[in-house]
Amino acid sequence: MAIEGAELIRAAALLGAGIAMGLGAIGPGIGEGFTGGKACEAIGKNPEEANLLTRTMLIGQAVSESTGIYSLVIALLLIFVV
Amino acid sequence: MSFDLGGYISGAAYLGAGISIGFGAIGAALGMGYTAGFADRAISDRPDRSGDIFKNMLIGQAMTETAAIFALVVAILLLFLKFGTDNMLTPYALLGAGICMGFGALGSGLGSGFPSAYACQGMARQPAVTSRLTTDMLIGAAVCQTPAIFALVVSFILIFAIPQGVSFSPYWAALLGAGFSTGLAGIGSGIGGGMAGGASCEGIARQPDSGRAATITMLLGQAVAQTPAIFGLLVSFVLLFGSYPPAEDIIMPISLLSAGICMGLGGIGPGIGNGLTAKEAVSWVSRNIYEAGLITRTMLIAQAVSQSTAIYSLVVALVLIFVI
Numbered sequence: 001m002a003i004e005g006a007e008l009i010r011a012a013a014l015l016g017a018g019i020a021m022g023l024g025a026i027g028p029g030i031g032e033g034f035t036g037g038k039a040c041e042a043i044g045k046n047p048e049e050a051n052l053l054t055r056t057m058l059i060g061q062a063v064s065e066s067t068g069i070y071s072l073v074i075a076l077l078l079i080f081v082v
Numbered sequence: 083m084s085f086d087l088g089g090y091i092s093g094a095a096y097l098g099a100g101i102s103i104g105f106g107a108i109g110a111a112l113g114m115g116y117t118a119g120f121a122d123r124a125i126s127d128r129p130d131r132s133g134d135i136f137k138n139m140l141i142g143q144a145m146t147e148t149a150a151i152f153a154l155v156v157a158i159l160l161l162f163l164k165f166g167t168d169n170m171l172t173p174y175a176l177l178g179a180g181i182c183m184g185f186g187a188l189g190s191g192l193g194s195g196f197p198s199a200y201a202c203q204g205m206a207r208q209p210a211v212t213s214r215l216t217t218d219m220l221i222g223a224a225v226c227q228t229p230a231i232f233a234l235v236v237s238f239i240l241i242f243a244i245p246q247g248v249s250f251s252p253y254w255a256a257l258l259g260a261g262f263s264t265g266l267a268g269i270g271s272g273i274g275g276g277m278a279g280g281a282s283c284e285g286i287a288r289q290p291d292s293g294r295a296a297t298i299t300m301l302l303g304q305a306v307a308q309t310p311a312i313f314g315l316l317v318s319f320v321l322l323f324g325s326y327p328p329a330e331d332i333i334m335p336i337s338l339l340s341a342g343i344c345m346g347l348g349g350i351g352p353g354i355g356n357g358l359t360a361k362e363a364v365s366w367v368s369r370n371i372y373e374a375g376l377i378t379r380t381m382l383i384a385q386a387v388s389q390s391t392a393i394y395s396l397v398v399a400l401v402l403i404f405v406i
Contacts, residue, residue: 007331007332008332011331011332014333014336014337014340014402014406015336015343017344017402018340018402019344021348021398022345022346022347022348023347025352025394025395026347026350026351029270029351029356029389030354030355031355032355032384033274033355033357033358033359033388035388036358036362036383036385036387037358037359037360037363037384039384040359040363040366040381041362043366043377043380044369045370047372047376054380054383057380058383061388068390075344079398079406
């Protein structure tokens with residue numbers, strides 16, 4: 001079975017999309033989880049500041065999410081545009 | 083070179099067996115070593131409690147061993163079962179089974195070590211709660227085995243229920259992808275669930291009155307940490323039981339394989355992250371029992387946010403399966 005050029009490119013793009021999103025999900029998952037853990041510790045130590053601490057946690061997690069979103073965008077580009 | 087299907091089947095079975103026990107042995111051994119180390123330290127702190135601590139160490143190590151036993155069972159099945167040479171999908175199914183069980187046992191084995199270790203440590207710190215620590219250790223380690231059980235189920239489906247009478251392509255990729263999806267996604271959930279269980283044992287030893295609140299927070303945190311493994315199982319079931327039209331080219335098969343890899347890898351990070359969050363939450367619920375509700379709520383919010391990349395991976399995997 002001969003694999004033609006265009007077919008090979010498309011197959012490689014799809015495999016790349018899966019690898020991109022798969023590996024790209026690892027970092028934000030661990031990082032945001034660490035942030036959440038430290039936020040729970042912070043609130044345990046100082047419950048009165050819960051609102052400020054939760055807000056800081058969410059902002060920090062949103063920034064950590066950025067590489068995950070890059071991976072999602074590249075994966076979708078590889079599937080639909082390339 | 084003539085095409086010898088029997089040779090490929092044997093080769094795939096042996097390779098799968100090696101992968102299964104090879105990766106499956108890593109996690110459980112690490113977990114049991116962690117437990118033994120903490121138990122040793124605990125006995126040196128309180129030699130008079132050495133009997134209970136030693137007994138608890140052995141019980142905890144036995145729980146941790148179950149994940150490696152699952153991997154051993156799958157490896158022995160792959161080595162010694164006779165597979166018929168009538169189905170061209172068999173090599174890919176057997177390889178997928180080995181990959182699935184190997185990686186699925188990795189996380190559960192490693193994670194189960196944490197509750198056992200902290201239970202042993204807790205018995206030296208607070209001998210009065212010895213029996214409660216054993217109970218909590220068993221609960222935490224049992225939930226932690228969930229990804230290994232998912233992996234065992236998918237492995238058995240791949241070994242014993244290979245689809246018959248369907249076209250070779252793209253099903254070869256669907257079966258391999260199913261193995262990757264449940265196997266890899268279980269790594270994170272196993273480790274994460276174990277971290278939460280460990281924190282619960284430590285918390286009960288620190289503050290026995292917080293036992294109920296800590297256990298509830300642990301179970302909530304562990305349940306959310308199992309979500310990536312559930313996503314992985316879902317994608318595996320879609321790949322195993324879906325019906326796909328025969329594929330002339332390589333695009334559809336690679337798409338299915340990519341979906342399995344995507345969901346599998348995508349489950350690792352969020353599983354560990356959810357565990358990190360739950361670990362701190364349980365630890366601080368036991369230190370500050372009056373704020374248990376607030377801390378648990380914060381834990382759930384944080385876990386929901388860190389779950390997001392697992393959801394992205396699920397979406398991309400489903401797009402690769404259904405839209406391509």
